[in-house]
Structures are given as C-alpha cells and as structure tokens.
Amino acid sequence: MSDASSATTPVLEARGLVKRFGRVTALGGADLELYPGEVLAVIGDNGAGKSSLIKCLSGAMEPDEGEMYLNGERVTFKGPPDAQAVGIETVYQTLAVAPALDIAENMFLGRERRVAGPLGSIFRKVDKRGMRRQAKEALDELGIGTLQDITQAVETLSGGQRQAVAVARAAAFGSKVVILDEPTAALGVKESGQVLQLIGDLRERGLPVILISHNMPHVFEVADRIHIQRLGRRATVVTPESHTMAEAVAIMTGAAAA
Amino acid sequence: MTSATPVDDATGLLSQSRTPLDQLQHALHKYPVLSPALVLIVSGLVFTMLGDGRFHQPSTIGIMLQQTAVLATLAIGQTLIILTAGIDLSVGTAMILVHLVIARMVAFGATVPIAGWVIDPIHPVFGLLLGVLLGLFLGAIHGGLVTRFGLPPFIVTLGTFYVYQSLGNVYSKAQTTSKEALGDNGETRDVAEGLLLVLGRGISIGTMRITVGVLLALAMYVVFAYILSSTAWGRHIYATGDDAEAARLAGINTRGVLISVYMVAGLIYAIGGWVQLGRSLSASSNAATDINLETITAVVIGGTSLFGGRGRLVGTLIGAMIVTMFDTGLSLAGVDAFYKNLAIGLLILFAVALDTWIRKVGK
Ligand SMILES: Nc1ncnc2c1ncn2[C@@H]1O[C@H](COP(=O)(O)OP(=O)(O)OP(=O)(O)O)[C@@H](O)[C@H]1O
Ligand SMILES: [Mg+2]
Numbered sequence: 001m002s003d004a005s006s007a008t009t010p011v012l013e014a015r016g017l018v019k020r021f022g023r024v025t026a027l028g029g030a031d032l033e034l035y036p037g038e039v040l041a042v043i044g045d046n047g048a049g050k051s052s053l054i055k056c057l058s059g060a061m062e063p064d065e066g067e068m069y070l071n072g073e074r075v076t077f078k079g080p081p082d083a084q085a086v087g088i089e090t091v092y093q094t095l096a097v098a099p100a101l102d103i104a105e106n107m108f109l110g111r112e113r114r115v116a117g118p119l120g121s122i123f124r125k126v127d128k129r130g131m132r133r134q135a136k137e138a139l140d141e142l143g144i145g146t147l148q149d150i151t152q153a154v155e156t157l158s159g160g161q162r163q164a165v166a167v168a169r170a171a172a173f174g175s176k177v178v179i180l181d182e183p184t185a186a187l188g189v190k191e192s193g194q195v196l197q198l199i200g201d202l203r204e205r206g207l208p209v210i211l212i213s214h215n216m217p218h219v220f221e222v223a224d225r226i227h228i229q230r231l232g233r234r235a236t237v238v239t240p241e242s243h244t245m246a247e248a249v250a251i252m253t254g255a256a257a258a
Numbered sequence: 259m260t261s262a263t264p265v266d267d268a269t270g271l272l273s274q275s276r277t278p279l280d281q282l283q284h285a286l287h288k289y290p291v292l293s294p295a296l297v298l299i300v301s302g303l304v305f306t307m308l309g310d311g312r313f314h315q316p317s318t319i320g321i322m323l324q325q326t327a328v329l330a331t332l333a334i335g336q337t338l339i340i341l342t343a344g345i346d347l348s349v350g351t352a353m354i355l356v357h358l359v360i361a362r363m364v365a366f367g368a369t370v371p372i373a374g375w376v377i378d379p380i381h382p383v384f385g386l387l388l389g390v391l392l393g394l395f396l397g398a399i400h401g402g403l404v405t406r407f408g409l410p411p412f413i414v415t416l417g418t419f420y421v422y423q424s425l426g427n428v429y430s431k432a433q434t435t436s437k438e439a440l441g442d443n444g445e446t447r448d449v450a451e452g453l454l455l456v457l458g459r460g461i462s463i464g465t466m467r468i469t470v471g472v473l474l475a476l477a478m479y480v481v482f483a484y485i486l487s488s489t490a491w492g493r494h495i496y497a498t499g500d501d502a503e504a505a506r507l508a509g510i511n512t513r514g515v516l517i518s519v520y521m522v523a524g525l526i527y528a529i530g531g532w533v534q535l536g537r538s539l540s541a542s543s544n545a546a547t548d549i550n551l552e553t554i555t556a557v558v559i560g561g562t563s564l565f566g567g568r569g570r571l572v573g574t575l576i577g578a579m580i581v582t583m584f585d586t587g588l589s590l591a592g593v594d595a596f597y598k599n600l601a602i603g604l605l606i607l608f609a610v611a612l613d614t615w616i617r618k619v620g621k
Contacts, residue, residue: 060507081509096507098497100567109497110509112490124489153287156619 009072011036011208012057012088012177017066019052026052027063028232032210034177039199039209041219043252044229050212051093053229054179057210058090059083070176081110087176091166091183093212099155103147104128104135106154107169138172139164142198159186167195171202178202179210184218196222216245228252286612287619290561290569293612294576297559297605301580305587313590316466322582323468327475328353328537329552330578332530334482335523336553337574341486342499342519343566344404344411349527350550351422352396354543357531358430360389361541364454365439382441382453389528396422397524401517419550426543435541442539457536471533478529483571495519500567555602556581559609563617580605 010033019027027049034040044050055061057068059077068075070086077083083090097106108131114120115127132150139147142164147157154162163186170178180199184192192215199222202209213219219226220240228235228251235251236258243251250256276284286292306314332349339346362368364385368377380388396418403414440454457471486492497505498515506512538545560577562569581602588598 079509079511080507081511084509090507092507094504094507096501096504098500098504098508098567100500101493101497105493106508109493109505112493114490123484124491126488126490126493128488156284156287 010034011071013069014057015067017053017056017063019056019061019063025232030232031234032227034208034210037203037206037208038224039203039211039222041223041226042210042212042229043219043226043248045252048229049232050229051181054090054181054210054212058088058179087174088179089170089174090179091170091181093181095162095166097154097162097166100153102151102153103165104132104150106165107135107138107172138168142168142194160188160191163187164191167198171198174207177208177210181212182214184213184215192218216249220245230254283616283619286616291573291576294560294573294580298576298580301583301587305583305591308591313587316464318586320466320468322586323472324537326578326582327469327471328530328534328546329549329556329581330575331475331478331533332526332549333553333556333574333578334478334571335526337557337562337569337571338495338519339411339523340557340562340564341495341566341569342516345415345554346523347412347415347550348419348422349553350546351419351426352527353530353534354545355422355426356389356393356527357534358426358541358543359392360385360531361435361440361454361535362430363388364441365435382451385454386532389531390525393524393528394521396527397521401520404520405513405516430543432543437539440535454535455539457533458539469536471536475533479571479575486571496567552581555606559605563613
C-alpha cells in the first residue's frame, strides 16, 4: 500500500449482513473488516454463522440485507465466479471438490486453460498437460510430497490430501483475499503445520487471509486479529496479545462479556 | 502419463496390501469401459459358437451396425444427461415427434388449426432445420423445468414421454409417411431433394454393407468423446453430475451446464430422427417403440453411473452394440426372442451392481 490512508481502508468489509433460513437467522447483522496484509481469524461456536458470513463474502450465498465493500467500493456477488473475478478465493468447509475428477482438473475447475493456437481457440481443447504441470508445482510449493500422481481421482485421496488440493487451489488463484473455512480440520499435525506455514507465506506475499478455525492454538499462532462470532453477529475483535485463549473462548461461549 | 496406480513411495504399503480384487476394483474405477468391452467380446464369442456361422460374418456385422445407428445416436444425448445425474425417459418419443414433423412438413406442409392457414410443403433443408429448432426447443423445456423449477428429470421426462407420444399420434393420425412422399420417387437422385433419406444410402466395404447413417453416428461419437474429455464444457458436465454444489462453489455455472446439456440432447433428437428416416425410409409414429429404455440400457451397460459424474462415451457405443447383438445373436442362435429381454435385464442388474462396487473405491 502506497499511502497511509489506504492502509486504513479495509480490503474487504461487511456491514450489517443478514441471512435467514426460514425461522433460523444465520446472520443477524454481522460486520467484518479485513485489513491489508493481515491474517484475520474468525472463531465462534458451532452455528455461530462463521461459514454463512464467509459464504456471503465469497459469493456462495447472497445476504438478505447488508453491504460489502472491496477496497472501499461497494460490491455485490451473484455467485462464486463474481467473487473469484475480483480475486477472492475460498476453501469451503465442505471442500467443494469434484470427487471423480483428478487433482489437476480440480485445481483448475471452472477456469480451465486452453492450449495455444486454433486447437484451443476453435476446438476449445483444454491444456491438460500444462494444467497438470502447474498443479504439481502448486502442490509441491505447499510441500504435499505424498501426492504422487496428479491424474489420480480426488476421491481416492485421503481427507487431508483432499484438503491440501483445495488449499493449494485457493492459494494459487487468490490475488486479493484468501478465505479458509477450517482448512486444518482433517489434517494431521505435520500437514496442519504446512497449512499454517502457507498462511504465513500468503501474508508475506501481502495477501490478507481470513481463517476460520476451532483450533485455538492454531488461531493464536497465526492470527493478527481475532474476530469472535457469536449468535450470528460479531461479538468483538481481539488480538493474541490483548487476550488469552481462555478469555477469547469465554467471549465466544458467552461466559464473559465482549 | 506416469504410473497408473498411486504408490506411496515411502512405505510401499498401498500397493503391497492390495488383493487382486482391490486391484480389479481400482482398474475398473480408472477404466470404466473395461467391463462393457469384456461383455461385448465374450458375448460375441458365445454367439459365434452358438450360431450357424453367420453371426461373425461381415454382412451380419454390417446389418447390426445399421440396426444400432439410431439407438447409438440417441444414446449420446442420454449419456450426457445421465452424466449430470439426470435421466431422459422421453428420448424415443421426442425423436419420433421430431422426425414426424420433419417428414410431414416436407411431404405435405400443414394446415394451422383454428386459423386455417395453409403452409405449403417445405424444402428438405428447411425441414431438417425445423427439426433441429424443434429438438432444441424440447430440450430447452426439459432443461428449464429441471433447473428453474427444480423438478426431477425423471418426472419431467416421464411427463413429456406421454405428451410427445400422444402429439405424434395425433399429428400424424398414426399414418405412415411413405418413401415416395419423402422425396424418393425412384427417379431423381438429387441429394438436396433426397436429403431426408440420404442417411439410408448404403456403403459397401467388402461384403459388409453399412449406411451413411452409421458413419454419421460413429462420427458423432468421435466428436462428443472429444468434447467430453477435452473441453471445459465436457469436464463441467462431469463436475456438475459428480457434486453439483461443489461445482457451483468452484465457480461453475451449473444451471447453464444443465440447460445446455438438455438442449444438446434435443439437437440429437433431430439428428436421431434423421437417421431414423434413413433407416426406415418412411416416417411413422409406431417406429422405434423400445428405444426410450434401450438408450438407458446402453448407457448403463456401457459403464456410466446413474448417479452422475462417471462414465465414458465409448462405453455407451459398446452398450448399444451389446443390446443389438443380443437381439441378432439370440435369434441367429435360434433362441426364442423372449429370452433376449431376460439376458438384457440380467446384464443391467450386473452393470449397476458393478457400478455400486466400483464407486466404493476410496470410501
Ligand atoms: N443452507 C442452509 N439452510 C438452512 N440453514 C442453514 C444453512 N446454512 C446454515 N444454516 C444455519 O445457519 C446457522 C449458521 O450456520 P453456519 O454454517 O454459518 O455456522 P458455523 O459458525 O459455520 O458453524 P460450524 O462451526 O459448525 O461450521 C446454523 O443454525 C445453520 O443451521
Ligand atoms: Mg462452518
């Protein structure tokens, strides 16, 4: 960021988001700010509306009310492609991978690259070899050495390997914001460490990250600020310096006031 | 391509702990066409041994290919739809309706009811064009009902199955449009005039005789196999059928994929209708009555999963050939025709059971 004023404008901002499912209110006027270059953790009990919040930000869900801003400008997303187009990449809690497609196809799903020349422009041939090479590079960068065969169907992978594919996809394509909804839920200690490392790398690259996690040690390890979601709204924002894990959890569960 | 089976280098455990059955399961998972190809080969051998020596002759094979052409053509659209986890019960009656409209508009023109306008007979080229538009329109109806109103494809096409069947009978008054009326008066061999029947023209390769329609059907398999495996749209069909919500979250316009698939299937109704005109050299609402279910049979026997997202088009071609082969083979072997459906039925059950087993890989 070139000047001081833009550093105080959030990259991504949500104001008063409301989302109802019949009688259930998933979001009851939720706010969120994500500042340049920061890792913002979002914590909260099950059903607090964390996934709903980030689904609004990623275009997967349209809020009933409220506004969103990207670098201070109002945005509305009619679907995931709208958010992807402005550089917001998301790893969903449900992973959103196509089980029968292979690793490379999954990484490029929805933005397949075509081969050069008339074969690509007229016959629409996708560049399988190029995509496989790039997918392999992206996974190697993540340090996922256990994936031998990039043409392996994703359904033959372990849960952690699938998660690695989803994370690598988001990291490879995110240019403004990367959102990770419980990216370490299915991962072993070593793989979790790699994902945390990756989050750090993204921050080094100047890319802000929203991380949803139930794992407090992870959150306190990587987060710059911690957004505490409670009953569909933001209770407060704390930092690893200002609060201890126990205090954050107390706010999260309602045992302590925000 | 590197190694076909994933091997964990560090331990080698994955490969060592696999029983032959596991390996078979993984092979079938990776190459779903293996089992229908095997069925085709084995049943071909069996029919050759059972029969009186006519079965494996090129002339018989040529006839079987001619018999398969319409089924094989329509089964392409059925494959696309089943890959999206849908189904089309109305392929046959839709094709028949379209081919009746093409034939009768070219042969007789039409009188618009109530208004009383008279439309003169149209040129075969416009007849086919009209058929294509009608096919696309029917496909758009199916796709629209499935995506906009969220109706199950099974119900939508069960309904349209009856609608098209009835419309076809009402429209043609259940009368056959003859070959003379369709432009073959036994004299002129002008291609444009005889366009509706041109796919019935024979081509001889040695003693094997096939038709232009067979070639068209095979060419369509080549084109659609390429589209499915090598274009983004093709891969999106798989992704949508595999897990529609995941595909949507990944940024795929799944509604657009579904509508376009149903419309392409509609286009194939028209092409199938054209092949049918060449095959029967006439148009009748009573033609190809079994073909609705036979396309599904061909797709399922061909190894494509009814749950969507899995399968290869070439499997469908093999499946269609198996269906015809059982027909021809059993009758040449002197077996009562009633047993054909018994054999086909058992084959379907086997194919579905196999698919269920294959899909358990990695679970
Ligand atoms: N598609 C949906 N249809 C109906 N209700 C929904 C839907 N999505 C979310 N909800 C409801 O909205 C509320 C918030 O759900 P959400 O998934 O956002 O919570 P969360 O904080 O991500 O929880 P978790 O920690 O379990 O992932 C829940 O009560 C949930 O049941
Ligand atoms: Mg959640």
